[in-house]
Amino acid sequence: MKFPILLDIQSAFKTFTRNKARSFLTTLGIIIGVASVIATVSIGQGASASIQNAINALGSNLLIILPGSSNLGGVQTGFGELSTLTLQDAKAIRKLPAVKTDAANIRMNEQVIWRGNNWGTSVMGTSSTFPIIKNWPVTKGEFFDKQQDNTAANVAVIGTTVATQLFGLMNPVGHIVLIHNVPFKIIGELKAIGFNAFGQDQDDIVVIPITTMMEKIAGISWVNIIMVSAKSKKDTEIAQSQITALLRQRHHIPPHKPNDFYVRNLTQIAQTAGSSAQIFTILLAAVAAVSLLVGGIGIMNIMLVSVTERTKEIGIRMAVGAKKYDILKQFLIESSVLSLFGGVLGIGLGVGISDLISAVSPLHTILTIEPIIISIVFSVAVGVFFGFYPAYKASNLNPVEALRYE
Amino acid sequence: MDSNISKTVIRLEHIGMIYKTGAINYEALKDINLTIYKGEFFSIMGASGSGKSTLMNILGCLDQPTSGKYFLEDEDVSMLSKDRLADIRNKKIGFVFQGFNLIQRLSIIENVELPLFYAGVAHKEANIEAKKALRLVDIAESKENNFPNQISGGEQQRVAIARAIVHNASIIMADEPTGNLDSVRSNELMSFFKKINDERNVTIILVTHEPDVAAFAKKHIIVKDGRIVDN
């Protein structure tokens, strides 16, 4: 036995297959609307995932401390240029209860020379805790230890880009290179991590102990960044205030004066970026949804034409016993089936576009089931909503007049 | 049959119909009184514009009179809602119109199934009933799945009769059913009406202005300017 609603759906399909071109053109608006919703949401979700990855790459519960402008003598200097942070500050911070590890660092651009080869790269002086804080292990050899850091040993760990440039396919561990005319022994190679969100090659780096950096290369006693890893996610804010209090005390800053340093919670910043990507996705999807509405109006238009064309049919149906509700249902089912059909085609197209974007552009797209389900529900809703007025018009026809219509 | 004739099917009391078009009121029916008994074959004749179709639409519960009372099988139907009227048409009345009035998008058999569909009859059963009705009016099984435009006018009108009787309607209303047919096809069609009237005791009300078509009926009225002039 068939259910009456199935018969209605079957009859709706018959109507459309009789007029394939028109049915297709009618649903084109829905097809494009749904396809663009699916494609934009998949792009947005891909972007969110990239940002999430970037957050993870920043390391766990990372805080960074930068030297700030101090207005000693009334002169304001720029951000990060002042020598207000020292290695002793970094060591004092390490002892705070909410702080797990720290890595002070100084970066300078230097030429690295091995035999006939030389390569200009970024040399970073940091602490032995660097691999833990940055989640960045070595794949060959090992990282320098606390002892080597404390004694300003001439040891270096290099990134894969530097290794390839200087040594080609050779294992660089054990070789001696010259940096700033100072010989360094390579003791390890970092794992390749590729480009960061800003397009910089993160593997183009040489890492040496910060003490060595200060004494033998930079010849300075201050650091330009201290990175700190808090004990846990909820400890980051506690760590932030502990560090602030400690540094104010160490720098003898009176209560009414501003800090001469900045403490930044990188995870927070990255999360903000992540949520703005989400808002952006919602905005894009909203724009795409407008085209769904336009598609709905297209359906309403065709359904109105269809009601007029089929006035006589409606009259006949009423004469043999169709009630208002029966006619209303018939036309509502037709418009819903029509837009559902458009929705399904639109999903196919949207998935195709999303895959294509992933394949030919650097954008990474992610498809989940939610936007697909939402699109289906939405397109049926569009069909019901925009089909209602024509269906209502049809159901209110006067049978005598409808029968007389030619 | 004589035993049935005493049963009243339709009773009109002082029926009036006024069409309002803008400011102008047109009185299409005036004080119509009429009684029709079960199993009667009834013809309504009259000049064009006399009000035959108007009367027929009221009798068929497609339209409601502006005054008077209409009792259909003892139920007052002059004040019922549109949906109730649809129900009554579905259960008690079958229509055959001048212009065939089959749904072009549906096959012959689907057209005949339609009243049963709206009556909520299961499809399988509806299909069996529709086949029976089509056999009664001599439509071959091979044509069941054709569309209306693939069969002749005479055949279309027979399909319309099948649709009218498929739900065992007690009254068939036929408004100029032979209007689009030649005299041979007209006679053929009328013989089917006669057969249904004889075999099933269905009340038939026929509007026509052809005397030889009206001759199939056993009772006649003439409408003139919205009034019954001869009974």
Ligand SMILES: Nc1ncnc2c1ncn2[C@@H]1O[C@H](COP(=O)(O)OP(=O)(O)OP(=O)(O)O)[C@@H](O)[C@H]1O
């Ligand atoms: N909906 C309407 N609005 C206004 N006037 C109408 C309407 N329907 C019918 N009339 C008028 O009522 C009168 C009777 O019309 P009706 O259709 O009943 O005539 P008829 O006897 O069936 O004529 P015919 O033999 O030509 O079919 C005509 O004058 C017609 O113009």
Ligand SMILES: [Mg+2]
């Ligand atoms: Mg007429």
